Amino acid sequence: MSRAVRFDQYGDVDVLRIEDVEPPRPAADQVLVEVVAAGINPGEISIRTGLLHDRWPATFPSGEGSDFAGRVVEVGGSVTGFAVGDEVLGWSDRRSSHADHVVVPADHLTHKPLALDWIRAGAFSWPG
Numbered sequence: 001m002s003r004a005v006r007f008d009q010y011g012d013v014d015v016l017r018i019e020d021v022e023p024p025r026p027a028a029d030q031v032l033v034e035v036v037a038a039g040i041n042p043g044e045i046s047i048r049t050g051l052l053h054d055r056w057p058a059t060f061p062s063g064e065g066s067d068f069a070g071r072v073v074e075v076g077g078s079v080t081g082f083a084v085g086d087e088v089l090g091w092s093d094r095r096s097s098h099a100d101h102v103v104v105p106a107d108h109l110t111h112k113p114l115a116l117d118w119i120r121a122g123a124f125s126w127p128g
Helices: 042-049 118-123
Strands: 002-007 017-021 030-038 067-075 087-091 101-105 109-111
Touching: 030 087, 030 118, 067 101, 067 118
Parallel strands: none
Antiparallel strands: 002 017, 030 067, 030 101, 067 087, 087 109
16 A cells, blocks of 8 residues: 545645555556655645646645655566666656655656755756
8 A cells, every 4th residue: 555645625734634545557658656755846835725726727636746756666668767776856747746656757757866865856846
């Protein structure tokens, strides 16, 4: 089992809850990452509170988070450049990084520099 942050309605932090969920499975072009650290930015807060509903409406239940860092635990069959155990950072465009595990396309990842600690890597907003 895995855990993920979810919310069922727009609101402040009190709408958030942690749920037990099945770990996601990667498709052929995706990578499954065990999240070590995840960031949050003002845009995500605005999505959760409904301030950006017209541009990025939430479908409920919704997850939260885009930026993360962690370790690869599984790669899809067509993925090259990443292997189980690799330390990576990246982003999810599916509001799903506030979880134990996240699955993303391989092109949403880069290898974590050794000198970069987990906290900074998880908050590093790097879309492409």
